[in-house]
Amino acid sequence: MKTIVFTEIDQIAFLKLNRPDVRNAFNSGMIEELTQIFIALQSRSDLKAVGLSGEGKVFCAGADLNWMKSMVDFSLAENKQDSLKLYEMFAAMKNLDLPIVAAVHGAVFGGALGLVACCDYVVAEIGTKFCFSEVKLGIAPAVISGFVLDKANSAVKYYMTSAEVFSENQALALGLVNFSGAKDDVTKEFQRVLHLYKENGPVAVRRTKQLLRHLSGLNLAQHQETTTGLIAELRVSQEGQEGIKSFLENRKPSWKV
Ligand code: COA
16 A cells, blocks of 8 residues: 555554655545545454544645646546545545544644544544635535535534634534544543444444434435536636645735735
């Protein structure tokens, strides 16, 4: 595996995002690897839970903007197909019956909030910055939107439209994060919750996750069509490309005075 460090310790699978030079931003390779891992984990009846974290300075900077930028050369249909792969990664995570616990630090930007939304429990280090930065880049938090709304309370809509950076305390209030503390406390809490899952009946936990998914009424197929269509359109639009390029070129986008 090129982009993920995968280990198994005592009935827990640990996944570490491992592209620290680009702040663990996910490109098509990482999307493919994560999707395959989540699909494969579904049939691992010997495991009890999954721990997710990120290598380096930050947890994850969301979608790789170089990858997004390059999609300008592809047709709308090809862009839709590509966005579908991103959607399928989140869906594979959401559909996993094993509980997923994430430990986040540094920054959780853009699509990284989709990863967080698909977890069952999230611990965040004090000082972690959260941001739905997409609209700042001229695109939209489209693919992740259904997953985020399923997890967070409706106050999150403000952050999705304003791209305001918010703290771990605000993420707690929104329901995106369950615990925050200093690094050592976060590590302890991460281990404590993973251990809790080990104590429970593995089939009971899986069946409960299935039930809660069913009851939450999240219709993945309905969200899929709308959200992948929108991001496919926006990321190759003039505004989307300008926003992405301006970030990568370390300059203000043309609409910013
Ligand atoms: N895609 C591609 N490259 C990215 C990236 C992304 N999403 N986020 C960061 N990088 C790259 C930077 O271009 C930079 O590359 P360089 O070393 O070649 O110049 C490197 O990662 C380090 O980024 P930097 O901004 O210096 O790191 P930081 O630790 O100071 O800040 C973030 C971390 C996450 C706050 C900041 O990188 C950021 O805002 N990234 C954009 C996140 C975003 O808007 N994602 C939404 C995508 S839809």
